[in-house]
Amino acid sequence: DLVVHAMYGIGRFSGIRNIETNGVTKDYITIKYAGSDVLYVPVTQLDLVSRYIGPRDDGAVKLNKLNSMEWTKTRNRVKSAVKDMAEELTKLYAERQMAKGFAFSPDNDWQADFEERFDYQETDDQLRSIQEIKTDMEKPSPMDRLLCGDVGFGKTEVALRAAFKCMLDNKQVAILVPTTVLAWQHYQTAIKRFEHFPVKVELLSRFRKPKEQQQIIRELNRGTIDLIIGTHRLVQKDVKFKDLGLVIIDEEQRFGVAHKEKFKETFKGVDVLTLSATPIPRTLNMAMSGIRDMSVIEEPPMDRHPVQTYVIEHNMGVIAQAISKELRRGGQVYYIHNRVETIMMTANQLSQLLPDARIAYAHGQMPEAELSEIWRQLCDREIDILVCTTIIETGVDVPNVNTLIIEDADRLGLSQLYQLRGRVGRSNRRAFAYFTFKRGKVLTEVAAKRLDAIREFTQFGSGFRIALRDLEIRGAGSILSGKQHGHMEAVGYDMYLRLLNEAIAEQKGEALPPSPEDCLVDISIDAFIPDHYIENLSQRIDCYRKIASIGSEEDSRDVIDELIDRYGDPPKSVLGLVNVALTRNTASKIGIKEITQRGDKVLFFVQSPEVEQIQALYGAYKNRIRFFDGDKPYFAVTLDKKQKAADLMSDTVKIMRDNK
Template sequence: FLKENFSRVEEQRILTLRECIAHPRKQKIIIATPGAFMFPIMSPQKMDQLTIQLKVNEEQSLRGLLEKLVAAGYKRSDTVSRSGEFALRGGILDVFPVGDREPCRIDFFGDYIDSMRRFNLDSQRSIKTETSLIIACADETLGDELGVSLLDYLPGDAWIFFDEPRDFYRNYDRNSKRYQAAIKEVHREEQSVRELPLVPRETFMQSVQEKVTAWHSFFPGNIPQVRVSLMEHVSVQDMEPFFGQLEPLFLRLREWIGKGYQVQLAVSSKTAREQLQQELIEQHISGPEIVNYRLDKGFISPTLELALVTEKDIWGAARGKTSQRKKASGQERLLLEDLKLGDYVVHDSYGIGIFRGVTQVETDGVIREYILLQYAGTDKLYLPLEKTDHLFKYTAAEEREPRLSKLGGNEWERTKRKVSQSIQDMAEDLLKLYAARQAREGYAFSPDAPWQNEFESRFPYQETPDQLKAINDVKADMESIQPMERLICGDVGYGKTEVAMRAAFKAIMDGKQVALLVPTTVLAEQHYMTFQQRFAEYPTTIEVLSRFRSAAQQKKIIADLKKGVTDIVIGTHRLISKDVEFKDLGLLIIDEEHRFGVSQKEKIKAMKELVDVISLSATPIPRSLHMSLAGLRDMTVIETPPPERYPITTYVLEYNDDIIRDAIQTEIDRGGQVFFVHNRIEDIYQVRQRIQALLPDIRIAVGHGKMKEEELSRVMLDLIEGKFEVFLCTTIIESGLDMPNVNTIIIDEADRMGLAQLYQLRGRVGRSNRLAYAYLTYKRDRVISETAQKRLNAIREFSDLGSGMKIALRDLEIRGAGNILG
């Protein structure tokens, strides 16, 4: 970063510049980041001038060659160990030219080069002889004549493909500020470092506009206001994964070929190519071209009429590459692949630094790989790769740049003490809130009764390890004298409800009542049906209290609760009304706590004072998550997916009638149903007309919160019975709706929704062993806010099974933690 650490990245940059000089007309693509343009560099003529060319038997002064090496940025050392170094012993010069695989030993006889031999760094033995040698310049920022950029190394007719300009400029400014802060710290510490001038962003922007530029962005609003001669919307979506199932692949291939698309299958393995070719012949599919490319992800573009499928799309990622993340403390271990160059990290002993990649360092004659961390000023820390368990990802609001820690001294220890004191002060306030729960003794439930074991044995599925841990954690809390306050975080369909039902059964075995509080009427009905089925063999009274019940029914249920006749009541916010009283409430289960309003949460607090409480969530709100991470609430995470469960293939794309039509038709063709979420009641029937025009033969049901109870209930039952192919609705399906036959969801204007909300909606599909798809769309040409972009990118990034906690942590980053004290 301060041109102090010669790395493989710098070496590649210099080689790229050399290639531009040596072969100006050769077709090439150069991929460059903001860091490549921050500093002015020497001109192509100067770099060419500093390149050293040597030949055997050529007259060459040894002293003159040493001066040329220093001028070209090479550093003298006792022994050559890396690129960009030279060493002199008598008339023998060892030099490691930038870009070469092996160093070279040059023997002089007077002022003549007698021989040149490549040698092995470890053994120092000669490998092969050379008759000529080119030594490239080792530093493009040397000298006083710095005034050009990478763009000046390109021919006049070169094009620029500018990807995501807004993000590029943001990172450009961010890196520039980082550099200025580092230089400031160096001056403050009175250290010596070579300070480089920065290229102002305006200067760089001007040089870009002088070239032919193709601007590209996923979101239209990210392109700056520039004069363009052509604007084209290219509709592209990521290729769906097939998880080794070839039948769906063949179906898609026939579909694309039928539409006249060019289809390519990129497979790098020769055996796999031959196997696939044979499969296509047997299926009588001709047209797809099988190419020898190693690509990570494919795509489909209706605009370009092109489909590219990679071997990873077909067969999935190579097995055996999963990493063990969990540490004994329960915190997630930071993996090297999770880090990007320039990321802020926190070392538990040294504080906040910047990840600068992996570099090789020679110690006692042994070359080892180390993680290079940059700290304040010129401070650097070389951390052995096996010590990554001391590193943690720095998490805060993304706009704020943290101050780098200083190595040595006690600054980091002082910071930790300050934070500890702040936490202690906050804890004192929290103690007042939690004093009632801690000071008074709650109810300690009895150990499991024989009926409990029988009830659990009737569970038709094999429990996952995480599910068993959650059950055991809850039981241990219930049997304790202290009132339970536990958050269970697990992806949709991962078995949180079964944990809640076992806790409910344990409570009623001790004669206690159970209340299950849910955010929506639809979810209340869903839970009611689930509980009724699960408790059918046992003498348990279960009721549901919501607007789906008449006034007379509600009155009777409330009376039965007060008398103790009802064992389990499932309800919406109606459950926390003043007229609802329990005879002996022992357990409160809250499903999706973040869906309740502030005033409702205050009433929930009053209910929670002495009873045991379980909160269930797939994506806890930042405040709840923050409290759990801080140890103020107990938390159990269910990360293990049920068997035969696939990740939901997620597309974030501009609304396109053709793509939507194909998505709905494909789902219907395989006997499934579709959720279409449009969250504005005032024009939901216009959207229905639009979908009906695309697919005239399908049956569409509409559902929203302003419909009468009987009407909405009837629509839901008709949908479950398969009388409709598409359910067009608002976000009433967000929580808990369980319909295994619905495996495609289309979310209209997804940029208007929150991250947890999007995640919950996506979780309405993929609840069986069928492949599921989620289409998150936004209006064409709409300028989408930066926060909305972060949300959509997060939901697209975290599509793996068990991503709920990652989504919640990203939400914590984007929105902040809020006020823990409420």
Template sequence: MQTGFEPLYAVLDNSPEYTRLADTLARGVGPVGVFGLGEAHRVHIEAALHAGRAGTTLIVAPSAQAAQRIYEELVCYHPDAMLFPIREMPLNAHSYVQSQELSFRRLRAMLRLLSAESALIVAPIEAVMQRMAPPDSIRSFTHTVRVGMEVSPDALMKKFIDAGYTREEVCEGRGQLARRGGYIDIFPVTAENPVRIEFFGDEVDTMREFDPISQRSTDNIGFALIPPATELPLDREMRQRGIAALRGKPHYAAETETLREGGTPANALSLLPVFCREELTILDYLPDDAVTILDEPARIDESARFAYSQFMDGFAQVLRSGEGHELQAGLLHAPNGVFARLDRGRTAMLFALTRSFQPIPMRELVKFDTRPIPRYIPGDTALRDDISLWKQKGFSVLLYAGEHGERLRDMLLDLGVEAAVVPELDRPIVERETLIVGRSLPHGYEYPALRLAVISEYELFGAGFRPAAKPKKRNADKLSLYDLTVGDLVVHEAHGIGRFTGVNTLVVDGKTRDYIELTYSAGDKLFIPTDQLDRVQKYIGGDAEKQKLSRLGSGEWQKTVARTRSSVRSLAFDLVKLYGERSRQKGFRFSPDTEWQQRLELGFPYRETADQLRSIKEIKADMESDRIMDRLLCGDVGYGKTEVALRAAFKCAMDGKQCAFLVPTTILAQQHYNTLSSHYAGFPIRVELVSRFRTPKELQEVKRQVAAGTVDVLIGTHALLAKDVKFKDLGLLIIDEEQRFGVNHKEQIKEMKRNVDVLTLSATPIPRTLHMSMSGIRDMSVIETPPEARYPVQTYVVEYSEALVREAVLKELGRGGQVYIVYNRVSTMDLFVDELTKLIPEAHIAYAHGQMHERQLENAMLDFLEGKFDVLVCSTIIESGLDISNVNTMIVVDADNMGLSQLYQLRGRVGRGQRLGYAYLTYRPNKVLSEVADKRLTAIREFTQFGAGFRIAMRDLEIRGAGDILGAEQHGHMAQVGYEMYCKLIDSAIREAKGEEVKPVFDTVMEIPIDANIPKKYIARETGRMEMYKRIASITDIDSLRDVQDELIDRYGDIPRSVQNLLDISLYKARASELGILSFTVKAGEVRLVFSEKAPLDGGKLFLAVQKLEGAVLQGGESVTLVLTKKHAESETMFDIAKEAVNALLSCIE
């Protein structure tokens, strides 16, 4: 596969050292030692060696972090490179942890190695040492399904379940499986999209890929390869071996029973040696002609011995505690055995320095002459001088500038250097040329003997390379009634808050209909026809456990809605008025970006996301207009709001104006000060800090300089609002988390806002519907995608054990990181810290909680921030406001006592740097859980990107965000009427306040005695029927009806008559509502359509239309009623007549 870097590989053919290395590996006469290679050179050589042959290459790295770095850099050269991460290996019986993300990555690499395709795999040495299942067991559980093949759906389901797929009601994520009659949905772990298999009897009739979010089919396919969804699929012989080995071990009684019943224990992988006799590793998956490359062997040796020592210590501790199994000693191979396997003819060992390596003797030696490329400051003359020197020596100079090619050319021209710009280098490198290439490289390198200097974005601008992040689809919006379970609260727009108690199928006058059963206060019950489901939403917005049910017929719900409507209407008019006033005020018009601004932005360490770029553009446009800016920047924890804000602060300073950056805590002030100072280094921008970390004398001096105008950006807590802080020329106020300031401070902030541009940052996401409603009355920028540098946090739900805590902490300390342990019982925190100190004497442990004196708390936090402690035991005070990139492991004690949104925000505190983050959500072993806690724990277990738990967590956070923006009073109203109802009310109020026409909504009651329901034999699961009832009830026109029809046929097959009736009822309910019809009643021989007095109809047109309808009479009285009659006609026929009449009346709308 051509990748555009072939000229960079071809140039190495001119190197005698490289050709000797490649020849040694091709002939298999190594191992070969290669010396003199820096990090960037090693990755370049690794990429070239793989590109020069058709086979498989395994690169072994010293650690998980090093493997991640090498993988990310290799992906630039070879987009199909794969990472083989370390498998988690808990040893005690019930501490089972698993990260699906890491499991599926391992599986994809294993399956690539077993295929006939060329593979480039990067693995840390510990992953290479881990014991693995035989390749044949993976092959035997890999199934190919083709259109036309004969197989029963039941038999295929069993094969998939045996291969490790989990049966779910809806197939939304990798490793999942769903069955609906003659349909099987499966998401293969190696696929981009899930597959829908449709049967005709016992024959595969059609196969197609589908979208996991919309569940709609996309492309027809002829076959699919379905590999196992686990590294350890168990056959009959392996099960029997496991039963025999676990016999007589009481702590494995549950696992033994699962095996006897034909299942796979959740902790099977941690018992792999119990099931598999063969002592195999990933090396046994390699083809015979594979090349293995050891990247820094000395460090690999050191890491291997440390990992093995740690593992054996943990194993001994688990056995002493009476848990585990003696065969688990074989889970990790000893280093010497693994090195003996790596001592092969096609092994290359890449060193930075010349040295010997005892574990693997070298049969060939190659030494390269290389030099690193220095870092340059944008616009500095050092780059010009180096290019001139290289040119004098006859070098070719290639500058890989990514998307900054034109800008770099202009910068070089200013320095007197001419260079052509090409989007891609698709020809051999020409001697002595200087060329700017519009591609990205991770790092640059110099080969003096080849007269080649390659410079990357990293050296040019400090921009670190990351593979492009794929934009994630938002799943939070998908939360709906089909996430309902019996006992959940719902909101009916007309009747209020009730409890969902199930779906009932009732036969009335011989016709079958489904009704949603809701229970209200005093045990009153309400049966809602499914065509009214568009008026019912799941209740979200307050504490559901404390929420009172509405009382039917009391009028209290109507009063609550009226109060909320009045309040949001008042709020909307105030917002529109305020926005209008600020729009008319004239402010300072900032200049367009300066050259220094461009240099600053080129020097940012990572590429901005599309959301960040859009937000930056919006903020700059506001600042460059003469209207006073008042913009809200919303974004999740760690999504790069500060990076956006500091550009605005710099722009302000470039025009000689001052910027005030107001933050809620001293620690955050210090962090922002450090961030801005490092980014602004090299520019004439003075950043200062007012906080209690400064002495009174220092503070006085800073305030004097602020008043004199020599400080450009002042960062501080509420101390910045003091009367003696006087700015000479304030141009921009940036407020971080305004809702966390007290009432008095908010008043001072309001005063400060009067005549300056204001940018407010909020870490809680807001509802998209609210964002849409408020466009035009509040300037808002929203960042929804995480920065490219953030890796997904690996989340485990596991029983608490001392062995787990010790292992997780030492693992993080081993990679130079720090750990949060969230312990929310303040009264016993000191005792818990004492226990931890005894358990992990190697760690320096501090603690912090909200009941400590403010100064004591800040000191503990600052000491942790500065790395004086390894572990911080804390309450949930870290939920917001701390950004420490070195903390990448979190252990949450008693996670079952916390809410999902709280856990989501806590989890966002780790994995904020360039390392993988780990979050262990623990619960007490053998704890008898209450029904509520059990339900919460189940939700936490489903704490995945595609689970309902994640969507609820996101919605909880959005509601908190809405409260932050709209104020506490509105948050209270939202809790009273529920999230969706509130959004409808505020949307209507804002449109009214903006002077837009708000059309009345007519709620049509449909009484049509025909079979109209979704039979269980069509959609078996209740949540699936609820989902489709909600979709059908939301039909508004013929296009949305056809969309639902297509989805039903795609997912469930041909539409039964009763479902088609339901679709027609929903469409004609929407059309009747358009016409202002309040009641639509059908019975044998008669149809009655009752109109509202506000119906938007032209009387003359209505009279003429009715005259053309057979058997039609318009009746007057309190309400105009259209009566249609036909003797002896059945209800179905009368409904057809009614449909024709409604279609005819649509032309009468004014």
């Protein structure tokens, strides 16, 4: 893989080397650069290395040379471009903070009653997200919050609670969804959820006749409708609200850029809540950069099982078996065939294989009335197998459908496959997904990676990681704008994001996080993860990264707990590694640039220690410590006979930290 080192630039990862010097073993990441240059990075500094995410055409990415100024120039160029971008973004953000919105009233008894009537036990994440949204709504500036939650994790309930809070202050709510099918489904959910309350819910989409649409628009204008659910028909010129208080945008990534800009203009000064199961990288990026507020639901509802996922060659015998198994337990099946012209033939083929099954087909070119009738039959269990295109991708919720079969899965995008898989497994039954590709077909590298990723991410809460992996596979595209794309390519996504975050913090006048390259540690200590402890290389690298980014004692305890849970008690060399990482990050925060061992002395390079620190160090080490001035000022501490360099290092760093 291509990787980016914060100080040396883009190179190619070529494995982990176990190197022994002076009787001490350490692991080093080996990175090859242009020409014959090779860099060995101690694994304790793995947080300086990130995977290069950008265009996947490796040939197009130029490797840096180790001793040239090229990387520094590139980094500085991107830094200044990012600065402009940050200025623009923070201005937008500040404008939104200054804008006058509406401060909603605190919760009352009605709100409590509404929330009590929820049939399920809320997860902690749901409760936290609800609280964050309500806090935003009670502020006088307009809310702009992104709610990310995996498919079927209860985002809708969180959104409906926000909607109810808004309606209690006599304001209207609009729920904007990308498809008529999803609008209809949300409409059914809302009617059921609000049935005990004096709330008028309406649906505005192609499901409504023109005459009904006109009537709904008139009522919206008069203010007699409290909650309106609709497709982008809602943002057309003839639709006027009497007093709109909250807009909920579902599946934001399905709307085009032009639509999103239109929403921004139409809903100025109104609270906006955006729901997304696979946030598109741009949204993710903005959220991570502190430009949008974000709530995440990561835990699944109680008694949910992850979907069993199989990636196989297309074989009608296996498929018939899988379908029969589902029908025998009283369930229903989605069969995805994404070509309208041959969908009927596929349905016929299935009915010959399974003569007793009730089979229907559906696609986006059907008239609305026919489609809605098919959804009704499916919900009422009058259909056993629905052969359809990817029309079911967004939000269709039929808990009894628990087997999914996709033809030519290699032709679909990763987020799409992930969304489709989310259509099953929405009850406490075990669900199955079969992603098939044509027999004998050689998959392209991209398609194979996609299918690997979907198989790899079967556990809950992977929507997030899927979005990032999707970004890697598709190449970063123009995440921020055409102008920024070239800059991101030059340094890779992670480094770009880091620079953007720094620029934004600077713009907001916040303290910049200390650069991790501030402190280098080179002392005699066995610091590596043995192969017998973690055999899998990618898991080992993952652990090295986690250890390298330890910032506090709490972090180090968390990492050790996780290691014990996953791999058993860590050997001495792993604990040594954790100790070095913690000390290194603490040292960088208090201004120590480098810690090196020379024979029986440990050298600490520090610019100008404070008087209190010097006194405390003299008190602790008496005649074992010496201070040296010069271009690189440092002090040296001589080791006691039985003392280990690692212990001396962490004791010294603690003394300096406590006396700062």
